[in-house]
Amino acid sequence: MAFYLYAYKKRLFIKNYNIMISEKLQNAINDQITAEMWSSNLYLSMSFYLQREGFDGFASWMRKQSQEELQHAYDLADYMTKRGGTAKVGKIDVVPQGWGSVVEVFEHVYQHECHVSELIDSLVNVASEAKDKASQDFLWGYVREQVEEEATADGIVDMIKKAGDAGIFFVDSKLGERR
Numbered sequence: 001m002a003f004y005l006y007a008y009k010k011r012l013f014i015k016n017y018n019i020m021i022s023e024k025l026q027n028a029i030n031d032q033i034t035a036e037m038w039s040s041n042l043y044l045s046m047s048f049y050l051q052r053e054g055f056d057g058f059a060s061w062m063r064k065q066s067q068e069e070l071q072h073a074y075d076l077a078d079y080m081t082k083r084g085g086t087a088k089v090g091k092i093d094v095v096p097q098g099w100g101s102v103v104e105v106f107e108h109v110y111q112h113e114c115h116v117s118e119l120i121d122s123l124v125n126v127a128s129e130a131k132d133k134a135s136q137d138f139l140w141g142y143v144r145e146q147v148e149e150e151a152t153a154d155g156i157v158d159m160i161k162k163a164g165d166a167g168i169f170f171v172d173s174k175l176g177e178r179r
Helices: 023-052 056-082 102-129 133-175
Strands: 003-008 011-016
Touching: 023 056, 023 102, 056 102, 056 133, 102 133
Parallel strands: none
Antiparallel strands: 003 011
């Protein structure tokens, strides 16, 4: 392994210049970084919409979801850098700006999380084809998280439907408690 030792402001750093991650996997992870940033923007847009509609609890929940997706992008980039790869941000497309109802917003969240699960599964397949066990292990954490994300979104849709018009503000209040 090639290492370069350097000092910066009295701190010692070791920089690894060996690339331990395939170019194909780097490209796939970079695509996922961009997808996570798009997801963050989607949830932020949903937050703005929900707040405008008077649902501050749902808006707060969605804003936290937006932050979580952005953190995924950071974590993927950090992982790639640790493996000697180069993290890049691709073009982030425009996200939707409006929905018809609160239940439609969360149905969209559920559908989007199912889509993200497919993206993550494809990413794990690329790591598997590259026989990159470290990357597979890292990415399996996202596979497990997606199971939770899908279940959470589906549960919120169910809660909103069961609450109906009379109970929607109760659900709004409960989701606003998210830390």
